[in-house]
Amino acid sequence: MKELSVNHLLGIKYITKSDIELIFETADQFKEVINRPIKKVPSLRDITIANVFFENSTRTKLSFELAQKRLSADLISFSAAQSSVKKGETLIDTVNNILAMKVDMVVMRHEKPGAAHFLANNVKASIVNAGDGAHEHPTQALLDAFTIRERLGGVEGRKVVIVGDILHSRVALSNIFALQMLGAEVKVCGPKTLIPKYIESLGVKVEPNLRKAMEWADVANMLRVQNERLDVNYFPSTREYAQQYGVDKAFLDSLDKEIVIMHPGPINRGVEISSDVADSQQSVILDQVENGVAVRMAVIYLLAEKIKN
Amino acid sequence: MSRKILLTAKEVNIILHRFACQLIEKHLDFKETVLIGLQPRGKFLAERIKSILENEYGVQGIQLGFLDITFFRDDFRRSEKPLEANRTEIDFLVENKQVVFIDDVLYTGRSIRAALTAIQSFGRPSGIELLVLVDRRFSRHLPIQPDYRGRQVDAINNEKVKVCWKDNDGEDQVYLV
Numbered sequence: 440m441k442e443l444s445v446n447h448l449l450g451i452k453y454i455t456k457s458d459i460e461l462i463f464e465t466a467d468q469f470k471e472v473i474n475r476p477i478k479k480v481p482s483l484r485d486i487t488i489a490n491v492f493f494e495n496s497t498r499t500k501l502s503f504e505l506a507q508k509r510l511s512a513d514l515i516s517f518s519a520a521q522s523s524v525k526k527g528e529t530l531i532d533t534v535n536n537i538l539a540m541k542v543d544m545v546v547m548r549h550e551k552p553g554a555a556h557f558l559a560n561n562v563k564a565s566i567v568n569a570g571d572g573a574h575e576h577p578t579q580a581l582l583d584a585f586t587i588r589e590r591l592g593g594v595e596g597r598k599v600v601i602v603g604d605i606l607h608s609r610v611a612l613s614n615i616f617a618l619q620m621l622g623a624e625v626k627v628c629g630p631k632t633l634i635p636k637y638i639e640s641l642g643v644k645v646e647p648n649l650r651k652a653m654e655w656a657d658v659a660n661m662l663r664v665q666n667e668r669l670d671v672n673y674f675p676s677t678r679e680y681a682q683q684y685g686v687d688k689a690f691l692d693s694l695d696k697e698i699v700i701m702h703p704g705p706i707n708r709g710v711e712i713s714s715d716v717a718d719s720q721q722s723v724i725l726d727q728v729e730n731g732v733a734v735r736m737a738v739i740y741l742l743a744e745k746i747k748n
Numbered sequence: 749m750s751r752k753i754l755l756t757a758k759e760v761n762i763i764l765h766r767f768a769c770q771l772i773e774k775h776l777d778f779k780e781t782v783l784i785g786l787q788p789r790g791k792f793l794a795e796r797i798k799s800i801l802e803n804e805y806g807v808q809g810i811q812l813g814f815l816d817i818t819f820f821r822d823d824f825r826r827s828e829k830p831l832e833a834n835r836t837e838i839d840f841l842v843e844n845k846q847v848v849f850i851d852d853v854l855y856t857g858r859s860i861r862a863a864l865t866a867i868q869s870f871g872r873p874s875g876i877e878l879l880v881l882v883d884r885r886f887s888r889h890l891p892i893q894p895d896y897r898g899r900q901v902d903a904i905n906n907e908k909v910k911v912c913w914k915d916n917d918g919e920d921q922v923y924l925v
Binding site: 441442464465467468471472475476477478479480481482483485510740743744746747 | 816818819820821824825826830831832833834835836841865866868869870871
């Protein structure tokens with residue numbers, strides 16, 4: 440009988456390969472559930488989950504909410520913009536107040552790296568990190584790897600290039616950990632100013648030339664240009680970025696193989712990828728969204744299993 | 749550990765054929781009937797019954813599915829052992845069909861309760877029947893009884909009924925362990 444080795448999902452770095460495999464096996468079953476005429480199971484009907492979002496999010500928040508509802512959990516949602524955080528309340532006070540309402544699990548997004556760890560150490564609830572600054576976004580990495588496994592039959596031995604803003608991307612870091620743990624080879628590609636200096640110490644090679652990177656890869660994960668995090672000019676213009684690191688259909692067709700295109704969303708159409716790429720057969724962007732619900736259901740289900748009465 | 753044989757391969761075979769005949773008597777051509785094996789162990793029994801119906805009694809076009817009840821169980825977070833999900837494979841609608849649940853052992857009835865809830869995700873059957881190889885009577889927690897039973901057994905709570913199948917365990921045999 441298998442169970443997760445952790446009580447919180449704080450990052451991919453803190454879980455094991457067998458945890459990931461268990462999450463994937465469980466997500467396979469949930470994927471079947473969410474394609475039934477009635478897409479709901481009663482497993483978590485006595486669990487209450489708080490979604491605490493200190494930073495804007497559309498798809499992650501919706502995906503978590505849907506996953507929780509499909510598991511029959513009760514949920515309360517909180518976004519910092521309309522809360523007492525604006526009045527100066529601390530993170531611990533905010534969360535403790537929420538927990539006083541008998542909440543069992545907290546899904547939190549926060550702009551500060553390490554916020555999820557801080558919470559896990561200070562409050563009594565199971566914590567799921569839904570993105571902490573530029574640190575980790577574990578469920579995104581899990582759903583990306585799950586999608587690669589589904590499309591290519593496995594992750595081991597696959598070559599994945601992550602393109603774009605590696606410096607500000609929690610998705611990149613979590614992806615690197617998850618893909619390497621599952622036996623894939625990872626390269627990063629992007630403007631030199633957006634590649635962290637330490638990246639090679641993680642066993643990742645840097646390939647500045649997009650064409651070379653794409654010719655090498657089986658999968659390209661095109662990251663979003665995070666305009667909101669670019670406080671200085673890391674590259675001259677969006678137009679120049681699109682010319683050097685953007686992918687359009689003509690570019691894809693000129694490669695000697697068919698590679699899988701991923702994007703964690705939201706897409707800046709015409710910047711990272713063009714519309715004809717986003718909507719092409721090679722793109723698995725909508726599969727990523729569908730798999731996101733199944734993977735998040737699996738994560739929540741497996742963590743909830745460890746909350747005993 | 750001592751084990752007593754409850755059913756030999758020959759007895760299992762006789763029971764399987766009896767099940768096939770009972771199902772034909774009740775359901776005739778199986779146009780409006782679907783068989784659902786409950787995961788994980790009811791799957792083997794369901795496959796065997798389907799194969800006997802097809803190969804020995806010439807019934808064709810039987811719809812067989814497998815239902816996993818893990819996410820519908822009432823002991824989630826209460827049992828010591830983690831619950832592990834199995835595969836559900838039902839690629840047809842059960843709306844207005846006669847559903848026959850097939851499982852190896854009926855004990856407390858809680859698995860069947862979960863299956864009754866789970867099947868609703870696939871439509872509203874016109875009726876549901878229960879077929880079990882071994883019925884451990886006097887052990888029920890819920891008011892659930894089989895429509896077709898192979899063998900009735902009175903066993904004490906720390907005894908276990910173990911059903912072995914040729915395709916999975918190398919022999920057809922039922923033990924009381």
